Amino acid sequence: MKHALPAGLCSLALLMPTGVALASPGSEAIDSYCSTCHQADNGSQNWSRISQQRKTPEGWDMTVARMQIMHGLELPSEARRNIVKFLADTRGLAPEESAPQRELIERRLNRIESSDHPEMQAMCGRCHTVGRSELQRRDLDEWEHLVHFHVGQFQTTEYQAMARDRDWFGIALDEISPWLAETQGLESDAWEAWQQAETISPEGDWQLWGHWPGEGDFYADVVIAAAEGEDAYALTLEGAFTNGRELSGEGHAIVYTGYEWRASLSLNGRDFKQVLDLSEERPSGRIFDDHDEALGMMVELSPRDAAEPxxxxxxxxxxxxxxxxxxxxxxxxxxxxxxxxxxxxxxxxxxxxxxxxxxxxxxxxxxxxxxxxxxxxxxxxxxxxxxxxHSVDRLEVSPPLGVARIGNDKTPPVSGVFTALGYLGEGENAIPLGQVPVRWSVAPWDEIAERDEDAKFAGVLDAATGIFSPAGAGPNPLRQYNANSVGNLRVTASVVGQEAMQDEAQLIVTVQRWNNPPLR
The missing domain is CATH 2.60.40.10 (Immunoglobulins)
Structure with missing residues (x-):
């Protein structure tokens, strides 16, 4: 069972071959604003370069933004939204294809990547996440075009670290591109099946639950109703934290590709974004602070009426x-x-x-x-x-390696957010206890951090919540060489009443990010 478009209104653009799909505001906008450079194929809804790619909604939005920034495309906001909606619906990723990189889509940035290709991390992951590459599908010609674009647009690519010690351009063309075309080609059984899948509206009554860092476990009744616009919805939320404190909110959302839910929410007066995967009977995803993506919560939803007892x-x-x-x-x-x-x-x-x-x-x-x-x-x-x-047998702090960023009014800081999960027993049969009461502390990670007094200057860790608030950006006159308030810290959680039971993680407090695309 999949949740997406209103029942009986399954998108014709998804079910019909691209060349004969009905006209839509998005396709008309592409004809009006993009076809000067991207030639249409004899009146069909195929355009050169565009139709040889598939991406997430964020991926298509980044592509349109690049056209505006690098090529001077003048595009009204409404037309941009229509183009992204159309392309994500007709040239998106199936749930099976996006599943391995949901953490990236949900802005869970404290993760350590790996790739099935031994050269991907050095070839591509040194400038952006490997996941950003894996959330695209192209044919071989398009992957080769992408390599040429990188060298032409970023002329120092071949001379940066982890590039000048190898034939970067040759490896990219002769090894990486063919591998990507084979593993992430334009056509796939998953995408073919998803285009034919029956989709069901998310309208109705749901219950939602999760854990809000620093606030506690919560639950809520959610009502989703259709709103003006294609696959657009309004939602209201009424619930409480397990300590009885009320939780309420409202928001608006749009569904892309039949399952990619993107919403803007206001919860107890705070602004959040929400990313959900609606492809399963019990949708799941993440809600995160609109101004500090590290402050977020994983959530699940279940229909209140349609599910089995x-x-x-x-x-x-x-x-x-x-x-x-x-x-x-x-x-x-x-x-x-x-x-x-x-x-x-x-x-x-x-x-x-x-x-x-x-x-x-x-x-x-x-x-x-x-x-x-x-x-x-x-x-x-x-x-x-x-x-x-009675007591915790094992404690696990997550993430094991976190990154926080100093900031100011122009570039807001990024918090460090840690959780501590307890377990009863050891090994594969250990019973998860969920969040257990702990006290948090911070210390220098190594001798250099101790010498530079990183724990003093880099920020403050809340002993009750595990949330680290970085210091302000800019040179710090109290530090040697007027250095920034960065640091290399050890974060430790100790079970309350069982202080010998501990686990720790590393926290890197570093400088601001100046480029913050939706997919890093």
């Missing part, structure tokens, strides 16, 4: 022995029946109950047996949804 999520994911907690169970068919959380867990009060949500005041006994707790609500039960524990 069952338990979908528990907030939190674990209960500590001897502690009293507020527990939120999400799913379907939860309105009736007895609630049983297993021996050792007492339900003191039902705070809220509906078909899709159960909010409970619970207490775990001090002699609780560690492990999975059998959760049962009426006829619904789940054996691996909620865990109980």
């Amino acid at each position: 069952g338990l979908a999520a528990s907030l939190p994911a674990s209960l500590k022995a001897g502690a009293r907690s507020r527990l939120v169970l999400l799913g379907h068919g939860l309105a009736e029946g007895d609630v049983d959380l297993g021996e050792g867990v007492t339900v003191r009060r039902v705070v809220e109950r509906s078909d899709s949500r159960l909010v409970l005041d619970v207490e775990a006994s001090s002699d609780l047996t560690p492990g999975w707790l059998p959760v049962r609500v009426g006829d619904q039960h789940h054996e691996q949804l909620l865990a109980g524990y």
Whole structure:
């Protein structure tokens, strides 16, 4: 089951061969603004260079921006939006093709890349992410055109680090281009199948949940309604954090390629962007701060009415022995029946109950047996949804290597955001406990960082939340040589009440990014 276009309104542009697709505002805009350089093929909706590529919505938007910046294309904002929408719909990526690089699309930038080709990191990844290359599909001629463009537009390409020690141009043409054409060619079975797939509207009632760094676990009812424009939607959100604090918001969204949801949201008065993959029955993705992409939260959604009865999520994911907690169970068919959380867990009060949500005041006994707790609500039960524990056996800080950036009003800082996940047991059978209470601390990473007092100058780590706020940009007169307030730091999480249980990560605090495209 896929969620995208309104039921019965499956896009004809997706289902018909490109050459006979119906005219649209996007194709008309390409004819008006692009066909001077990109020749149309005898009145069909094929254009030279354009029709030999497929990209994400962000990829097409970057292409249009490059035409404006480098070639002087004058393009009204509405025409730009129409062009990107049309190209993403008719020359996009199938869910299977974009899946390996969802982290890049969702702006989860603290990740360590790898590639199946041993030369990709040196050849392409030294200037931009390898993922940016892997979110494109081209035929061989177009991949070769891209190599020529790089050398012609960026004349120092062959003389930079990791290029001048090899025949960069020769390797790019003779090795990289053929490999990309074979592994990321224009035609694919996945894209062919997706163009023929039935798509279903996201309109309706949903429930959403996730963890907001610094704020806590949250859940919300989301209502999505059609808005003016092709595949455009408005949404409202009403919910709460598990501590009872209210959460509300609204926003507007557009769906590209039948499944790529892009939204602008206001949540509790703060501006966010939202990226979702609607191709599965339970959509998922990320919400991130409009001004600081590091401040974000992974979320899942489930339709409130259409799903089969069952338990979908528990907030939190674990209960500590001897502690009293507020527990939120999400799913379907939860309105009736007895609630049983297993021996050792007492339900003191039902705070809220509906078909899709159960909010409970619970207490775990001090002699609780560690492990999975059998959760049962009426006829619904789940054996691996909620865990109980006395102590944490393993702690894992994420990301293991983070990057924060100093900033100012013109180039806002980028925070460092860390989470600590606990586990019961070791190895493959370890039981995930989710977020566990920890205290955070920061120290110099090495002797050089200690000598330069990086922990003093680079910024401040919140001991309760794991959020690092970088210092301001610009020369710092208090540092040797008036250096910037950059640093190389060690971030450590210690379990509250179990301080010997720790894990750590490295945090690089560096200078601003001056070029911030949607796909890095």
